[in-house]
Amino acid sequence: MKNLLVIWNGLLTAAVIALIFLQINGKPAESNTSAAPEKKAAVKPIVLSGNKKNSPILFVNSDSLLKKYDYFKKMKSQLEAKGQKAENEMAVKMRALETEYTTTQQKAQQGLLSADQMQAAEQSLMRKQQEMQEFRSRTAEKLAEEEAELSENLNKAIREYCAGFAAKNGVQFVLGYSAQGGILFANDSLDITPQVLEGLNAEYNSKKK
Numbered sequence: 659m660k661n662l663l664v665i666w667n668g669l670l671t672a673a674v675i676a677l678i679f680l681q682i683n684g685k686p687a688e689s690n691t692s693a694a695p696e697k698k699a700a701v702k703p704i705v706l707s708g709n710k711k712n713s714p715i716l717f718v719n720s721d722s723l724l725k726k727y728d729y730f731k732k733m734k735s736q737l738e739a740k741g742q743k744a745e746n747e748m749a750v751k752m753r754a755l756e757t758e759y760t761t762t763q764q765k766a767q768q769g770l771l772s773a774d775q776m777q778a779a780e781q782s783l784m785r786k787q788q789e790m791q792e793f794r795s796r797t798a799e800k801l802a803e804e805e806a807e808l809s810e811n812l813n814k815a816i817r818e819y820c821a822g823f824a825a826k827n828g829v830q831f832v833l834g835y836s837a838q839g840g841i842l843f844a845n846d847s848l849d850i851t852p853q854v855l856e857g858l859n860a861e862y863n864s865k866k867k
């Protein structure tokens with residue numbers, strides 16, 4: 659019985675850690691974007707006016723941009739769905755192990771298990787504990803890879819669009835501003851977040867079938 663309790667405590671600890679990890683990091687389904695059709699829909703050109711038109715330096719509010727960028731919202735939602743699915747699968751595995759442990763414990767208390775049967779039960783719980791840990795590791799690794807891919811694709815899309823935007827409008831710098839960033843102040847008259855957001859969403863939606 660002592661061995662069973664030690665194994666069960668280990669299972670509980672591993673499961674709780676796994677569920678917490680997935681809840682925190684389940685950001686998050688598929689991270690690949692839809693294939694673009696052969697012909698892209700026309701994207702409306704964006705024309706600057708006022709101070710923006712004459713300024714060599716403009717900025718984009720990164721926080722606001724991510725909240726409304728269709729590509730990011732879709733990918734984030736998919737990653738969160740995958741994280742939730744993994745968490746649900748972990749909970750199912752945990753309940754199955756709980757049932758197996760409870761049944762084994764009851765049989766042991768009633769003297770219905772031989773020494774060999776007790777050993778087999780312990781080995782079964784240990785094997786399933788290992789399988790749960792492997793499942794947790796695989797899932798966490800896959801989610802981390804997909805999150806990294808999303809981040810890379812996101813940065814690439816924004817940088818490429820801003821580079822083209824700057825070239826067309828004679829802008830030397832397009833800065834990224836956020837509440838936690840290194841820019842301490844940015845004049846609202848130089849904010850081109852709405853224009854960049856409009857252009858990014860137009861580009862993304864033009865690629866969808």
